[in-house]
Amino acid sequence: MTEKNFSVLLVDDHNIITEGVKAQIKNVYENAEVYSANSEVESLKILESEKIDIAIIDLSVDNFLSALKFPQQILVGFPDIKIIVFSMHTEHSIIRTLVEQGVSGYVTKVSPVTEIIKALTSTLNGEKYFCAEAQKAIFSDENNGEPYLIFTHREKQVIKMIAEGKTTAEMARILKITVNTVESHRKNIYHKTGTNNMAQLVKIALTHGIVEL
Numbered sequence: 003m004t005e006k007n008f009s010v011l012l013v014d015d016h017n018i019i020t021e022g023v024k025a026q027i028k029n030v031y032e033n034a035e036v037y038s039a040n041s042e043v044e045s046l047k048i049l050e051s052e053k054i055d056i057a058i059i060d061l062s063v064d065n066f067l068s069a070l071k072f073p074q075q076i077l078v079g080f081p082d083i084k085i086i087v088f089s090m091h092t093e094h095s096i097i098r099t100l101v102e103q104g105v106s107g108y109v110t111k112v113s114p115v116t117e118i119i120k121a122l123t124s125t126l127n128g129e130k131y132f133c134a135e136a137q138k139a140i141f142s143d144e145n146n147g148e149p150y151l152i153f154t155h156r157e158k159q160v161i162k163m164i165a166e167g168k169t170t171a172e173m174a175r176i177l178k179i180t181v182n183t184v185e186s187h188r189k190n191i192y193h194k195t196g197t198n199n200m201a202q203l204v205k206i207a208l209t210h211g212i213v214e215l
Contacts, residue, residue, distance in 0.1 A: 008126060009035040009052065013045045013059040014088070019111075023058065023088070023118060030119055042072055049080055056106075056125055058118070061089040061096075070096065070204065074103045084125045088118055094139035095205045101132075101140055108136035153194070158212050160187045165204045165213050 010027060012020040020038040027034055037052060039045035048054065057076060073085050086107035087100055097108055107121035113133045124131035132140060153161065156177075163173045170188070174181045192198045195206050207213045 007033060008055045009037065010122070011045060011048055011052075011054045011057045011059075012036065012038040013040075013042075013057060014038075015040050015060065015062060019060070022115075026115060026119060027122065031122075049076065049083070054080070054083055056084045056086065056122065058086045058088050058122070061087065061091055070099065073100055073105050077104050086118070086121050086125060086131075091201050092135050092139075093201055093205050095208060096201065097136050097139035099208065101136075107131040109133045110135050153191070153210070153212070157187055157191055157194075160184065161191055161203065161207050161212050164188070164191075164200070165207050 008031070012023055014020050014023075017038075017040070020040075024036045024038065027036055037048050037054065039048055045057070045059075049057070059072065059076075061070065073087065076083055076085060084106040085104075086109065087105050088109050088111065090111045091097075092110055092112075100108060106125045107130060109117045109121050109131075110133055113135070117133050121131040121133075159177060160173060163176070168176070170181055170184045173184045177184070191203075195203060197203060197206075204213070
């Protein structure tokens with residue numbers, strides 16, 4: 003792999019994102035081979051059929067917990083591929099988790115568009131690249147003082163299923179309870195955690211050992 007001859011896979015569920023990033027890459031590296039996928043399933047097919055050097059992936063593909071596991075899945079199945087995460091999520095515990103998995107870069111979508119090219123260039127040169135927000139996450143200790151919350155067994159089951167992307171109806175069927183009961187648990191969980199944001203809830207679930215990557 004050289005700066006003049008390499009292949010990239012873009013994974014994002016919004017075509018406007020993949021097309022925009024592709025245009026930026028081709029503007030700088032016109033000989034780069036750029037593939038795109040809108041789902042994990044589609045991206046795995048490309049990884050299995052094409053020689054990919056670098057994967058630039060979003061965390062919002064399919065369900066969020068699955069997306070958090072996806073970089074590790076790629077690194078295990080395709081150890082020669084370098085991964086750059088390009089995501090809207092800035093939660094420090096999530097970024098740290100991905101860094102520990104071994105990703106080569108992390109760029110938030112609020113960063114200047116030039117950041118993704120800097121990350122790509124660094125990766126091509128065998129280096130790692132993390133935008134300013136990601137560096138804060140890596141070196142900050144601000145998460146150490148987070149309160150530890152107490153959840154009932156049923157709440158833990160519901161949190162795990164929310165993180166897995168299951169619908170209220172699916173949860174009710176699996177747990178053999180009514181939809182109204184599931185909704186009641188969801189309201190209690192969101193009230194207890196003070197959030198109704200999926201990424202924040204996954205962060206809490208990771209912190210409390212309710213889900214694992």
